[in-house]
Amino acid sequence: MDTTRAILHVDMDAFFASVEQGDDPSLIGKPVIVGGLGRRGVVATCSYEARRFGVRSAMPTAQARQLCPDAVYLTPRMSRYAEVSAQVFAVFGEITPEVEGLSLDEAFLDVSGSRKLFGTPREMALRVKQRILEVTGLRCSVGISHNKWLAKLATELGKPDGCFEIDHGNRERLLDPLPVGRLWTVGKVGQAKLEGAGYRTVGDLRRAELDTLARVIGNQAAHLQALARGEDLRPVVARREERSISAETTFDIDLQALPEVRAWLLKLCERVTERVRRAGLKGRVVTIKLRTPPFHTETRQCTLGIESDATDIIHASAVRLLETWWREQSRPRLRLLGVSASGFDADTAPGDLFAAAADGRKDRVTDTLNQRFGSGTVRRARSLDT
Ligand code: TTP
Ligand code: MG
Numbered sequence: 498m499d500t501t502r503a504i505l506h507v508d509m510d511a512f513f514a515s516v517e518q519g520d521d522p523s524l525i526g527k528p529v530i531v532g533g534l535g536r537r538g539v540v541a542t543c544s545y546e547a548r549r550f551g552v553r554s555a556m557p558t559a560q561a562r563q564l565c566p567d568a569v570y571l572t573p574r575m576s577r578y579a580e581v582s583a584q585v586f587a588v589f590g591e592i593t594p595e596v597e598g599l600s601l602d603e604a605f606l607d608v609s610g611s612r613k614l615f616g617t618p619r620e621m622a623l624r625v626k627q628r629i630l631e632v633t634g635l636r637c638s639v640g641i642s643h644n645k646w647l648a649k650l651a652t653e654l655g656k657p658d659g660c661f662e663i664d665h666g667n668r669e670r671l672l673d674p675l676p677v678g679r680l681w682t683v684g685k686v687g688q689a690k691l692e693g694a695g696y697r698t699v700g701d702l703r704r705a706e707l708d709t710l711a712r713v714i715g716n717q718a719a720h721l722q723a724l725a726r727g728e729d730l731r732p733v734v735a736r737r738e739e740r741s742i743s744a745e746t747t748f749d750i751d752l753q754a755l756p757e758v759r760a761w762l763l764k765l766c767e768r769v770t771e772r773v774r775r776a777g778l779k780g781r782v783v784t785i786k787l788r789t790p791p792f793h794t795e796t797r798q799c800t801l802g803i804e805s806d807a808t809d810i811i812h813a814s815a816v817r818l819l820e821t822w823w824r825e826q827s828r829p830r831l832r833l834l835g836v837s838a839s840g841f842d843a844d845t846a847p848g849d850l851f852a853a854a855a856d857g858r859k860d861r862v863t864d865t866l867n868q869r870f871g872s873g874t875v876r877r878a879r880s881l882d883t
Contacts, residue, residue, distance in 0.1 A: 503609045503618040504733060506640040506648035507625060509585065509602035510657040514544040516581050517571055519634045528568035532558050541573055545657055578602075581633055588628045592621055597733045602637075605645055607733035622660050642668075646681070646729035668727040673700030680724045682717065690714060699725045741784075742776070744768040745835025751790055752831045755823055762819055765836040766812040773811075774860060778841045779804035783814040786835030787822060794833070797822055800840065808860050811838055 509515065513531040518524040528547035532540040538558040550565035561568070582601040589596045592615060595607035608621050615621045622639040629637050638659035640651025647663040654671065655661030663671060677696055678688040694713040696702050702710065703725040711718035723729070744765045752758050762785070773780055781804040788794045797818040805811060815836050823829050 501609075501643045502607065503612065503621075504642055504645055504648040505606040505608055505618065505622055505625065506645070506652045507585075507589065507604055507606065507629075507637055508652050508656070509629075509635060509637045511542055511544050511548075512602035512635075513542045513573055513578055514547075515635045516578055517574075518544060520577070524569055528552070528565050529571065530558070530561050530565065530568045531571050531573055532561075534558060534570055534572055543568070581635070584632050585629055585635075585637075588625060588632055591628065592625060595733050595735050597735060605648065605733045619660070619662060622662075626660060644727075644729040645731050645733065646724060647727055650679075663727070669700075669703075672725065672727055673698060673703065675699045677702060680721060682720065682724070687714060687717070740841055741837045741839035742769055742772045742778075742780070743784075743786075743835060743837030744772075745786060745833060747788075747833045748831065752834075753829065755820075755829075758819065758823075758831055758834065759816065761834055762815055762836065763812055765834065766815055767808055769836050769838050770806060770808040770811050770860065773838050774806045779806045780811070780838035780840050781805075782838070782840035783811055783818070784837045784839065785815050785818045785822075786833065786837070787819075787831060788833035789826075789830055790832050792832075795822070804840070806860070811836075 514529045517529055517531060518527075524544075526546065527544070528550065529544040530540055530547050530552060531542055532538055536559070540552060540554055540556045540558055540561050542554050543552045543561070547561075547565050547568050550568075552561045552565050552568070558570070562570075578601055585602070586596065586598060586604065589604055589606055593606050593608050593611045595610070597605045597607075599605070606625075608615070608618060611621060612618075615624060618641045622641050625639055626637060629635060636658045638652045638656045638661075640648040640653070640655060641660070641662040642648040642651055642664065647668060650671070651661045651663045652659065654663075676688075676698060677683055677691045678685075680699065680702075683691065690713055691697075691702070696705060696710070696713070702721055705722065707718055707722060710722065714721060746761065746765065752761070781801050782798060783801065784796050784798040786794065786796050799814050799818055801810065801814060
């Protein structure tokens, strides 16, 4: 069995402009520019026909008009793009549940577990392209590799209408000539530092002595070198797992007294559960986040017996987590405290108003008052008055 991961990165070609061309076939083959058409408008995107004139995303529309006066200019129809996006994501779901959406037109798919059903990663990539074309009439580019970084790069290198794979055989040849700024963790400042020290390309970074590189860029050096070698361990995080509602606060002065920390915890739980209820959700997992000085962060997590949106239930679990942690510390001090609820069941319907338990009603009354008169109008007596 092949145990390496198989990751696809999919990105629609000229998304907004292609949707417009699909909906109005008279636009096919023409330069189409979608964006703000007012005096200060910018280009959202344009068809590849317009790109030949040098038009690009984020360019002022006025400049696009100079470069390509004969193009068709359209304002975005976001709800239509969202509709097509949903069709595209439904196709992803046919291949794997492990889909991490990045925007309306872009996602990572971990297809490692789909090989038995659908064949090699390349076969799956071709299937995605074919199905998207059938369902939406649109073209996309798919990058194939064993991690996210290389899969996304493969998409870019294959665009448009691409199906490009980066593997151990071609990755050095493809990575080495890229400018260091292409590594996603290197910002403008990092790029200037690296270039100042003579590291211009990803190949330069790969071949560098780690110690020498660390003197230039500090503790990022090992991480950068891993990227330069084409390594990336980040998992594909499907939305259902990623979704969480959280609140946290950093203290001006580190807290050392448990009652004070408890009061903050209640306040944060109130904030989180109010948002959970407003979203019509119920969570099963409660997590607290604790940062001690100078910068050590820990999380503690528990799973509830039954999913809940009730402040008291979420809070009770959070307090237990906090108190256990507190007892384990020799000199507990907190710089930051956070709470999150997650483990939402997508099918959880908003609760039946009339079947609400007494406590549920109390929460709802609190929420209504807070929504009407501002957050913090009604709060439990134990939570801090700040
Ligand atoms: P992209 O995938 O970056 O661009 P694209 O799909 O138009 O073209 P391609 O991927 O083939 O290079 O963005 C997806 C959509 O997001 C794009 O169609 C319009 C929108 N968008 C903006 O509104 N503003 C921007 O600055 C960018 C980059 C995109
Ligand atoms: Mg795109």
